[in-house]
Amino acid sequence: MKITDACVCPYPLGDSSVRRLALEAGELGFDSIVAIDAPSGEYAGVEIIGGTLLRDRTAREVINQVKRARDKGRVISVLAGDNGFNRAVIGIKGLHCLTGIHTADKKAFDHVTAKMAADNGVVLDLDLSPIISGRGIGRQRAIHRYRDILMFAGRFGFPVTLSSHARSILEMRSVREITGLCSLVGMDEPDVEAALDSIGRVTDPRNVAVKVIR
Amino acid sequence: MSPRPPTLREKKRYLLARIEPDDVIPEQKDLYYAISDAVTSLWGDAEAAVVAQAVVAAEKGHVIIRCRRGAEGDLALAISTITSCRDVRITLRPVAFSGTMASLRQRIRSREPVKKVAGAEGSGGGSLGRSGEGGGTEGVETPEISIAGKKFMAVHCEGKKVNLIEKGFKNTNRLFLTSEDLEES
Structure with a gap:
């Protein structure tokens, strides 16, 4: 099992270098991190997986970007949009992760999208930053949305992952703290362990998504 | 008013947390307000009254927070949502829980002396000291x-x-x- 923070944003997106984030992640109990716009590698025993986050793009642009990036061993994530956009991008071969669902419309992720995510093996990323740094209605909305998504995940079986979206070492949290924070959205310890291992499973070429047709 | 006998007193627990970044040393009062705000924001006034958090010491880059026994989990969860203290970005990393402050003070190891920055441009042989x-x-x-x-x-x-x-x-x-x-x- 590989415990992974599914998204961190190193310098220049944030104020911490990718090495420092890896060093901190190791101390906080992670085996690997997905670093946006950073090269893959290893530092202080922590695997750094290069990631690409596609945002503010149309579905057609996302298809072109994914085609270009999919064979480079990077984790490709797309920021969620409205329902039509999410359905379009989830079907793209080579896309790993749909993130930022808490900022999307309330109807952006429904049972059809959930079924498609399960069929295509696309991971849904739960960004913990609104729970950590948010206050009031913003945090309540994120918790409500994540509870809804976890209900879909239980029914349709698509993988879920957890990320801090940390732009600084000060925004990173330990595995134990993440387990506590996830209890707010109804995840117990085995669920959190499975979620932290999701990126390792979907990026492993042996675990390609297989659609069973009956 | 005479103090309560020990058997009638509320049982307390103490949480030791490390303050990051290491060079920022906030005041105890500011830390209390930040922790109180985090607990109230996450759990509400009713639960905050049950947790009964209080900052009892802030020393050597660590803070010791007292809470009611049984509410340690709620307190630890709340302090993981602290992102700033008086507009200074900090984070508190929980280290240990204990029933006594003495055992937590034993865990606060004096930090290693700060070393010279290797390869820093224009260092001119300057040395770094621990911030006061x-x-x-x-x-x-x-x-x-x-x-x-x-x-x-x-x-x-x-x-x-x-x-x-x-x-x-x-x-x-x-x-x-x-x-x-x-x-x-």
Whole structure:
């Protein structure tokens, strides 16, 4: 099992270098991190997986970007949009992760999208930053949305992952703290362990998504 | 009023948390307000009254927080949502729970002496010292590092970790790097 923070944003997106984030992640109990716009590698025993986050793009642009990036061993994530956009991008071969669902419309992720995510093996990323740094209605909305998504995940079986979206070492949290924070959205310890291992499973070429047709 | 006998007193637990970044040393009162705000924001007034949090000590880059026995989990969860203290970005990393402050004080190890920044540009043999109260480095010669056209000053260095702060009076940003990053820059 590989415990992974599914998204961190190193310098220049944030104020911490990718090495420092890896060093901190190791101390906080992670085996690997997905670093946006950073090269893959290893530092202080922590695997750094290069990631690409596609945002503010149309579905057609996302298809072109994914085609270009999919064979480079990077984790490709797309920021969620409205329902039509999410359905379009989830079907793209080579896309790993749909993130930022808490900022999307309330109807952006429904049972059809959930079924498609399960069929295509696309991971849904739960960004913990609104729970950590948010206050009031913003945090309540994120918790409500994540509870809804976890209900879909239980029914349709698509993988879920957890990320801090940390732009600084000060925004990173330990595995134990993440387990506590996830209890707010109804995840117990085995669920959190499975979620932290999701990126390792979907990026492993042996675990390609297989659609069973009956 | 005479004190209650020990058997009638409320049972308390103490949480030790490390303050990051290491060079920032907030005041005990400000920490209390930040923790109180986090607990109330996450759990509400009714649950905050049950937790009954109080900052009993802030020393050597650590803080000891008292709470009611049985509410330790709620307190630990609430302090993981702290992101700033009086507009200064900090984070509190829970280290241990205990029934006595003495055992937590034993766990507060004196931090290692700060080492010289390896490969820092224009260091001129300057050495780094551990920052004093208020996060300053008065009387300590610190090397100047230039990154992306901005001048930074190393304020803390421990092992491979190097914390920099932008030189200036206003809008001084922090950077968290490693010694290898400095060698490459």
